[in-house]
Amino acid sequence: MPKSIFPDMRMRRMRVTASRRRLFDDPMPGPGKCIWPVFVRSGRNIREPIDALPGQFRYSVDTLLKDLEQPVRDGIGAVLLFGVADVSRKSGAGSEAWRDGAPVQRAIKAIKTTYPDLVVFSDVCLCAYTRHGHCGPLRRDGQVDNDAACDALAKVAVSHAAAGADVVAPSAMMDGQVLTLRRALEAEGFQDVLLMSYSTKFASSLYGPFRDAGQSVPEHGDRRGYQASYGDIRGALRESEMDEAEGADILMVKPALWYLDVIARLRERTDLPIAAYQVSGEYSMQIAAAERGIGDLHDMIRESLTAIRRAGADLIISYWTPRYREFMIV
Numbered sequence: 001m002p003k004s005i006f007p008d009m010r011m012r013r014m015r016v017t018a019s020r021r022r023l024f025d026d027p028m029p030g031p032g033k034c035i036w037p038v039f040v041r042s043g044r045n046i047r048e049p050i051d052a053l054p055g056q057f058r059y060s061v062d063t064l065l066k067d068l069e070q071p072v073r074d075g076i077g078a079v080l081l082f083g084v085a086d087v088s089r090k091s092g093a094g095s096e097a098w099r100d101g102a103p104v105q106r107a108i109k110a111i112k113t114t115y116p117d118l119v120v121f122s123d124v125c126l127c128a129y130t131r132h133g134h135c136g137p138l139r140r141d142g143q144v145d146n147d148a149a150c151d152a153l154a155k156v157a158v159s160h161a162a163a164g165a166d167v168v169a170p171s172a173m174m175d176g177q178v179l180t181l182r183r184a185l186e187a188e189g190f191q192d193v194l195l196m197s198y199s200t201k202f203a204s205s206l207y208g209p210f211r212d213a214g215q216s217v218p219e220h221g222d223r224r225g226y227q228a229s230y231g232d233i234r235g236a237l238r239e240s241e242m243d244e245a246e247g248a249d250i251l252m253v254k255p256a257l258w259y260l261d262v263i264a265r266l267r268e269r270t271d272l273p274i275a276a277y278q279v280s281g282e283y284s285m286q287i288a289a290a291e292r293g294i295g296d297l298h299d300m301i302r303e304s305l306t307a308i309r310r311a312g313a314d315l316i317i318s319y320w321t322p323r324y325r326e327f328m329i330v
């Protein structure tokens with residue numbers, strides 16, 4: 001029972017004016033808590049619009065540096081780099097992923113030179129680099145070879161660390177990937193490189209626009225054999241706890257909005273920072289909904305980011321990040 005009830009207590013007096021709401025509400029997550037996922041490719045002077053992700057581009061390194069200027073000035077927290085491989089460089093093993101002069105490695109170096117204070121995260125996976133589009137090399141039976149994938153991911157992480165990445169972020173959902181990466185980073189002298197695990201990454205219907213952007217659609221089958229099952233929440237939580245035990249510095253739940261319960265429950269179980277990834281499908285759905293007149297885009301962005309924060313996320317990975325000043329400074 002509340003201590004006092006109507007008419008002694010009236011909730012509306014807490015929120016009747018904007019100034020009172022400002023006083024009592026938690027603030028919006030600031031730009032410094034937001035991370036921009038961004039796609040880099042080869043070439044020069046390229047800024048290729050991604051149809052499935054309106055407002056996002058596949059960048060060559062030079063144009064990415066230009067488009068980072070304003071977000072960096074606005075104080076965004078970080079970028080998360082994804083590579084888009086030239087088709088001619090894809091292979092069965094995906095070795096382009098750990099090539100020194102590949103677009104992601106070049107982008108990391110260039111960003112750290114131009115914007116030394118911007119934190120750089122790099123996605124560590126193979127699906128954009130394998131011809132079959134799966135997140136690791138395949139065995140004869142067509143399944144992804146878990147332990148071989150871990151060894152390959154470790155090479156990718158070390159090459160990103162060598163280029164100057166602050167945080168490497170394995171997203172392949174292989175068992176043991178965090179431990180393998182942590183040991184490889186230690187062995188190569190990268191003690192200060194942080195490791196953000198995509199620790200609870202669900203096999204989701206919300207990744208479609210990303211796969212279009214990264215040209216990483218699996219040629220056959222799907223990723224349900226390795227990504228977490230949305231029907232099994234206890235398994236999903238165990239998976240994040242195991243990544244903590246393996247040496248992750250940051251955990252992640254992905255997607256965000258349909259999994260706020262997972263974020264909230266993980267928040268109770270860990271003291272590590274939690275990142276939540278508002279994925280491509282969430283972003284494009286908001287745009288489509290606004291275009292159909294279902295809601296105001298800016299309001300939807302603010303409300304969704306606040307919800308993700310309220311569930312317990314410390315960091316929010318969102319395609320809205322570079323447009324923070326446009327949508328969120330209120």
Ligand code: PBG
Nearest residue numbers: 125127171206207210279280281
């Ligand atoms: C690939 C990867 C995906 C995303 C991030 N890393 C796609 C997938 O697993 O199929 C999705 C991100 C998004 O949808 O915004 N390992």
Ligand code: ZN
Nearest residue numbers: 125126127135
């Ligand atoms: Zn992958």
